[in-house]
Amino acid sequence: MALGKDYAGQDCSVARALEVVGERWTLLIVRDALYGVRRFSDYLAHLGIPRAVLSARLHALTEAGVLAKEGNEYALTPMGVELWPVVHTLARWGERHRSAEEMRIFVHAECGGRLADDATCPACDRPVRPTEVEMHPGPGALRRDDPVSVYLREPHRLLDPIRT
């Protein structure tokens, strides 16, 4: 992990975190894993990432303990699942400042209410684990035709495996 990937000299946990998830594509892979994507070909088609880069990132994330490989599937470890608040907070910021219309809507499955920006449920007044979150397509969602995009046209529980 020499020159170009790390942030040596930074006594900061943001830098430590970015050494794991800060490279190009990495956080989008984690996002897809939270959605339930597990297979190489599904990541590949849904992200439009070069195969070589996907391979490298999956291995690096596995090495770091964010993903675990079982058979041919890459799924999040508990450490990886804990990135959910990071991904959600970032998504909400992008939604507010960088998107014309909402693309994805996150709902607390038990009460049906939408999640607050900090990934808590305002109605239930508590933090919500990703397995309790249902994702709905929003009005800004595109009609892409890769298998994962087609699958996600329907509401879907986070972390529920997507096998196309």
Add this chain to the structure above:
Amino acid sequence: MALGKDYAGQDCSVARALEVVGERWTLLIVRDALYGVRRFSDYLAHLGIPRAVLSARLHALTEAGVLAKEGNEYALTPMGVELWPVVHTLARWGERHRSAEEMRIFVHAECGGRLADDATCPACDRPVRPTEVEMHPGPGALRRDDPVSVYLREPHRLLDPIRT
């Protein structure tokens, strides 16, 4: 912003957000800006970033509306300040999984209690704006000798300008 920086085809606000803050060094610049850094030379020395890259990032962030330049100082806009939950959530994840000891401690200035991982104050039971947050050095903090690091050996309000 052609090839290599954007994530074209992703109908996802995470991708939109990463097009602004996803490049190498960018989120560390935002972190420093939240700490109160404003001057080119302070970012330079505190980050150990190449001058050319810092120049490019500051211009890109200004262009995107995350930073605003006034005179010779680059400070966060309201849109940039809203990245505080992202940075804090990521810092907490890194702290939990990637650091031996705590490097920085974030405290709600009004009540003296430490912030929860989602950047709320558990004691006051409400979200906390960055201007209400005081940052203290933790036991894992290094004794670096650049001006910003020296300045931050003392407790410091977020967004309070650092002029060395």
Add this chain to the structure above:
DNA sequence: CTAGGCTGGTTCAGTGAATGAACCGGAAGA
């Protein structure tokens, strides 16, 4: 008023990483 230092950059050559296309080996189905 001018010489030197400081701040805030730009330029440039070298290097490493991302890209996209081609290739490959194993497993499963026809």
Add this chain to the structure above:
DNA sequence: TCTTCCGGTTCATTCACTGAACCAGCCTAG
């Protein structure tokens, strides 16, 4: 057995990051 699919690896090209050198404007001491 032949074919297709899946999960990669290899490779040439292009792009971005790096670090060092250079430079222009401002401030200040002499």
